[in-house]
Amino acid sequence: MTTQSTVIKAPGESAAERSGAGRAGGRGSSRSEGLALNVFSHGFLALWAVLIVLPLIWLALGSFKTDVQIGGSALSWPSNWHFDAFGRAWSKGIGSYFANTLIVMVFSVPLTMLFGSMAAYVLARYPFPGNRFIYYFFVSGAMFPVFLALVPLFFMVRRLDMLNTYQGLILVYVAYSMPFTVFFMHSFFRTLPTAVHEAAVIDGASHTRIFFQVMLPMARPGLISVGIFNILGQWNQYILPSVLMQPQTGGDPERFMLTQGLIQLQYQMGYETDLPVLFAGVTIAMIPMLVVYLSFQRQIQAGLTSATLK
Secondary structure (H helix, E strand, O other): OOOOOOOOOOOOOOHHHHHHHHHHHHHHHHHHHHHHHHHHHHHHHHHHHHHHHHHHHHHHHHOOOOHHHHHOOOOOOOOOOOOHHHHHHHHHHHHHHHHHHHHHHHHHHHHHHHHHHHHHHHHHHOOOOOHHHHHHHHHHHHOOOHHHHHHHHHHHHHHOOOOOOHHHHHHHHHHHHHHHHHHHHHHHHHHOOHHHHHHHHHOOOOHHHHHHHHHHHHOHHHHHHHHHHHHHHHHOOOHHHHHHOOOOOOOOOOOOOHHHHHHHHHHHHOOOOOHHHHHHHHHHHHHHHHHHHHHOHHHHHHHHHHHHHO
8 A cells, every 4th residue: 555645836836946945944043053052152151251350350459459448349449559468478478488389390390291291102102911001090090089198198208208398299299190191191192193103213213212302292282281281280289288298396497388378378367457468479379370371372272172183
């Protein structure tokens, strides 16, 4: 039994006209959906930008205000633009805390990038028994919350006699930054062309020379991206310095990091209200990271995009 379908045609309407009208309707619907999605995404990004920028402006303006003005309108302009609060914050310890943080990061970030890149390169380019186990061992470290290991970490560093020392905090920073560095750079090294590596091997280059002179320069976008993430993460770290950088004896000097120093600055005030000093200290801690991120913004985006597209 067959069923015949009847197509009702409008007078003077051809099949080509009907199909063209259908395609035009589909294109119009797709354009409207794309426009709605564009408006939603741009609106969400604009809202997110406002939520990020407004607190930064509030902090920066608070550094130039008095206590009375800070208690008034949040985003009002200061009556007098002066830098006294920055000088008071620097003299109350922010300068030494800033220097301590720089000393640690000058060593911790390069060591993290060096060891992480070397481990990621070997795991990505050289198959050997246990390769995947070691890789997943590194990756699992990124899923392990820091606070779960604070107690054993404290006793381990104390047994090494490295509490309240720069070298102890540097080693801990390197260890906790390695999982993400290995994970990110492993994906990047796997995307690099094999032909270049093979050509260097044929030319007689050693493994060390291939890594430092061939593969590492090719991975520069990825190195910049993960390096910025490590800088931001280590600069803003608070839990680890709070546990490991406390004076152990009466004569042990204070080697507080910048995040600890901001809390210490608040404690030093006691019942004294000098909020501009606290705002100035936070602004001092914030400015270097803003400069670093804005300076390397395009390199970060290029590194993340190239690692994804390849």
